Amino acid sequence: MSAPTDALGTPAGRRVLSAAMFASAPAEVLDFLLPLWAGSTLKAGASVVGALVAVEAVLSLIVRPLAGELSDRFDQRRVAAAGAFLYALSFAGYALADNLPLAFVASGVGGAGGALFWVGLRAWTGRRATNHTSAYGKLLSAEGQGAFIGYLVAFSLLERGGYPLLFWLGCAACVWATAALLKGTGSRETAPDAADDDTDDTEDALRDRKTRLRLFPLMVVSAVTAAAEAGLWMLLLLRLQGDLGLTPNEIAMVFAPGFVVFILLPEHTHHLTDRLGRTRTMVIAFLASALFAAGLGFVATPVAVAVLWAVAAACFAAQIPVEQATVAAAAGKRVGRGMGLYESARLSGVVVGPALMGVVYEQLGWATACCVAAGGSVVGAVVVPYAIRVLKLPETVRAPETGGTAAPAAVAATTDNPHEKPEEEDRTAMDMEKQDTAAPSKDGALSPKEHARKERRDWLIHTAAFLVGNVILWALKSNWIVWQFTNDEVPDEHRGPLVWIGRIWLTIWIIDTIWSWSYTIWPREKKAKSS
Numbered sequence: 001m002s003a004p005t006d007a008l009g010t011p012a013g014r015r016v017l018s019a020a021m022f023a024s025a026p027a028e029v030l031d032f033l034l035p036l037w038a039g040s041t042l043k044a045g046a047s048v049v050g051a052l053v054a055v056e057a058v059l060s061l062i063v064r065p066l067a068g069e070l071s072d073r074f075d076q077r078r079v080a081a082a083g084a085f086l087y088a089l090s091f092a093g094y095a096l097a098d099n100l101p102l103a104f105v106a107s108g109v110g111g112a113g114g115a116l117f118w119v120g121l122r123a124w125t126g127r128r129a130t131n132h133t134s135a136y137g138k139l140l141s142a143e144g145q146g147a148f149i150g151y152l153v154a155f156s157l158l159e160r161g162g163y164p165l166l167f168w169l170g171c172a173a174c175v176w177a178t179a180a181l182l183k184g185t186g187s188r189e190t191a192p193d194a195a196d197d198d199t200d201d202t203e204d205a206l207r208d209r210k211t212r213l214r215l216f217p218l219m220v221v222s223a224v225t226a227a228a229e230a231g232l233w234m235l236l237l238l239r240l241q242g243d244l245g246l247t248p249n250e251i252a253m254v255f256a257p258g259f260v261v262f263i264l265l266p267e268h269t270h271h272l273t274d275r276l277g278r279t280r281t282m283v284i285a286f287l288a289s290a291l292f293a294a295g296l297g298f299v300a301t302p303v304a305v306a307v308l309w310a311v312a313a314a315c316f317a318a319q320i321p322v323e324q325a326t327v328a329a330a331a332g333k334r335v336g337r338g339m340g341l342y343e344s345a346r347l348s349g350v351v352v353g354p355a356l357m358g359v360v361y362e363q364l365g366w367a368t369a370c371c372v373a374a375g376g377s378v379v380g381a382v383v384v385p386y387a388i389r390v391l392k393l394p395e396t397v398r399a400p401e402t403g404g405t406a407a408p409a410a411v412a413a414t415t416d417n418p419h420e421k422p423e424e425e426d427r428t429a430m431d432m433e434k435q436d437t438a439a440p441s442k443d444g445a446l447s448p449k450e451h452a453r454k455e456r457r458d459w460l461i462h463t464a465a466f467l468v469g470n471v472i473l474w475a476l477k478s479n480w481i482v483w484q485f486t487n488d489e490v491p492d493e494h495r496g497p498l499v500w501i502g503r504i505w506l507t508i509w510i511i512d513t514i515w516s517w518s519y520t521i522w523p524r525e526k527k528a529k530s531s
Contacts, residue, residue, distance in 0.1 A: 009454070012184055013128075016077070017142040019177035020121055023084050024143040025150030026091060026170025027114065033154065034094075034107075037163045042100055052100075052107050057351050059111030061344055067116045068340020071123035076336065080120030081181035086113025088174035095167035117177075119339050126328030126335035134270035136321040136328075144263035152469065152505075155497050156476055215330055215338065217387035219345040221380045222323060225286065226349030228376025229316070231357025232293055235369055236305070243366075244302065253497070254306045256504055258313035264508070265317035273322055278393070279385050285319035286381035288312075290374040297370030330391045448523030459516035466509045473502050481506065 038044040038052055070079045086109050093106030125135050154166055240246045240254060273281045292312040299305060324342065331338025361369040473479040478498035483490040490499055 012077075015180045015183060016080075016121060016124060017138065019080070019084065019180045020139055020142040021146035021149070022173045022180070023087060023117060023177040024146035025153070026166075026173050027087065027150075028143075028147035029150040029154045029166070030091075030094075030110070030170065032151075033158075033163065033166065037094070038103065041163060042097070042103060044100065048100065052103060054351075055104055056107040056111035056114075057347065059108045060115045061347050061351070063112045063115035064119055064344045064347065065337075065340045067119035067343075068123065068334075068336040068338070070116070071120050071336025071339070072334050073336075076120045076124035076127065077181045078120075079336075080117050080124065081178045083113045083115065083117025083120060084174050084178040084181060086110070087117060088171045088178065089113070091167045091171035091174060095164045095171065115343070119336065119343055122324060122328075122339045122343075123336040126324075126331070126339065131270060132325030132328045133273045133321050134267075136324040137266040137268070137270050137317075140266040140317070140321055141263060144259070144266065148259065148263055149465075149469075152498075152501055155501065156472060156478075211331060211334065211338070212341065214391050215327065215341060217383060217390060218323070218326065218330075219341060221384050221387050222342060223345040223349040224376050225289070225319075225380040226346040227353030227356065228293065228349075228373040229289070229353070230350040231353035232296070232370070232373040234354040235357055235361050235366070236296065236309075238361075239366060240302070240305070246302065253500055254302050255309060256500065257306050258309040260504060260508060261310050262313040262317055264511070265314055266321055269318040269321060272318060273325075278322055278326055279388050281318055281322050282384045282388070283381045285315040285322075286377045286384065289315045289319075290377035290381065293370050293374035293377060295370075297367035326388060326391065326393065329393050448519070452519040452523060455516040455519045459512065462509065462512055462516075466505065469505060470502065473498060478502065 034053065035049045038049045042048075044052070067079060067083070090106045090110030090113055093102060093109060097103040097106060122136070122139070125139055126132060153169065157165055157169075237251065240251045246254070269281075276284070289312055292308045292315070295308050296305065299308065324339075327338045327342045328335050357369055357373065360372050470479055470481065474482050476498060477494050478496065480490060480499050480502040483494070483499075
C-alpha cells in the first residue's frame with residue numbers, strides 16, 4: 001500500500017496551479033492599472049478612485065466567509081471556478097465601462113469573484129495536501145509567475161493597445177482558468193469530503209467555535225503584519241517617486257530583484273520549515289521583515305532599497321505558506337471556513353494598513369512610518385509562538401515514510417492535523433486503496449526517474465513560454481538577446497523596462513534549466529525502502 005501523492009502533482013493539481021497562474025496575472029495587474037485607468041479614461045478624482053478600490057475590497061471582505069462555507073459544502077474547485085468566472089465578468093465590465101456606475105459594478109463583481117476564487121483554491125489545496133507548507137509554497141509560486149507574466153504583457157501592450165485590450169485579455173485568461181478548474185470536477189478525485197461528514201450539527205457548531213477561538217491569535221498576527229506590509233509598500237512607492245524622483249520604469253527595476261525572489265523561493269521554503277518548525281520559521285521571517293522595514297528609514301539609494309526589498313520578499317516567501325499551512329491544519333475538515341477567516345484577516349489588514357500608515361507618514365515623517373511598520377512585524381514575532389502553541393499542532397510537518405502498510409499511509413495523510421477523528425483514518429486508507437494503482441512509487445513519493453521526467457516536462461513548458469515571450473519582445477524591438485547578437489548592445493532609443501524584463505527572464509530561465517536538468521544528471525531522491 002502506498003501513501004497519497006502530493007495533491008498539486010496530480011493532473012487536477014496541475015490544473016489548479018495553472019488556473020492560479022492565469023487568474024493572478026490580470027488580477028495583480030489590475031491593482032496597478034485600476035487607479036490609472038479610472039483617472040485617465042473616466043476622469044475620476046482621487047476620492048472616486050479610492051471609492052472604486054474600496055468597493056472591491058469591501059465586497060471581497062464580505063464574501064470571503066461565505067466562500068469558506070461554500071468550499072466546505074461543495075466541490076472547492078467549482079467554487080473557485082465560479083470566482084474565476086466572476087473575475088472574467090469583471091474584466092469585461094471594465095473593458096466596456098464608459099461611465100462610473102458600470103465601473104463600480106465591475107469592481108464589486110471582481111471583489112466577490114476574488115473571494116470565491118482564492119478561498120476555494122486554497123481550501124482545495126488544504127484538503128488534499130500531505131505537506132501543507134510545500135503545497136501552499138507551490139501555489140504561491142504559481143501566483144508569482146502569473147503576476148510576472150501579467151506585468152510583462154501589460155508593459156508590452158498598454159501603449160499600443162490601450163486599457164480595453166488588456167481588460168479583454170484579462171477576461172480571456174480568467175475564462176481559461178474557469179475551464180481548467182471545471183475539467184474533471186465530476187470525478188471521484190474531486191468529490192467534496194464534507195459530503196461524508198455525518199456529525200451532529202450541534203457538535204459541528206461547537207467544534208467550529210472552538211477552532212475559531214484557537215485561530216483568533218494567529219488571525220490577529222496575520223492582520224497586523226499584513227497591515228504593516230501593505231502600508232509600507234504604498235509608502236515606499238510614494239518615496240521612490242516623490243523623494244527620489246524615479247520614473248515608473250525605474251521603480252519597476254527597483255522591485256524586480258525582490259519579485260524574482262518571490263517567484264523562485266516559495267516552492268522550496270518548506271525545507272526550511274521542515275528543519276526549523278512552524279514557530280521558528282515565522283519568528284525569523286517576522287524579525288527579518290522588521291529589520292527590513294527599519295532599514296528603509298535609514299537608506300536613500302535605489303540599490304539599497306532593492307537589496308532590502310529582496311530580503312523582505314524572501315521573508316514573505318517563507319512566512320505566507322507557513323501561515324496558510326497552519327490554518328489548513330488547524331481547521332481540520334473545515335478548511336474552507338479556516339481559509340475564509342484567514343483571507344478576511346489579511347484583507348482587513350491590507351485595507352486598514354495603508355490608511356493608518358499614510359497618516360503616520362504625513363504627521364511624523366518617513367523614518368517614523370518605517371519604525372511603525374517594523375513594530376508591526378515585531379508584534380507578529382512576539383505573538384506568533386503563543387498563537388501556534390494554542391493550536392496544539394506539531395512543529396514540523398514531514399510525511400512519514402511508509403513500509404507498505406495501509407495504517408501508516410493513513411497517518412501520513414493526516415499528520416498535519418491532530419484534530420481529525422479516528423474514523424477519518426479508515427476512510428483515508430480506503431480511499432488510498434482505490435488510488436493505489438495511480439501511486440508513482442512505493443513510498444508515496446516520486447522515484448528519481450519519475451521526478452526527473454516531471455522536471456523535464458515542466459522545463460519544456462517553461463521553455464515554450466520563454467520562447468513565446470521572446471518572440472513578442474523581438475516584435476516590440478525590445479529583445480535583449482537579439483540586440484546582443486545583432487548589434488552588440490541595445491540602442492539607447494530601445495532601452496526600457498521590457499529589455500530589463502527580458503534579461504531577468506533569461507536569468508530565471510537559465511537557473512530553471514540548470515535546476516530542472518540536474519535531476520536527470522544527478523538524481524537526489526533516495527530509493528524507496530522495501531517493506
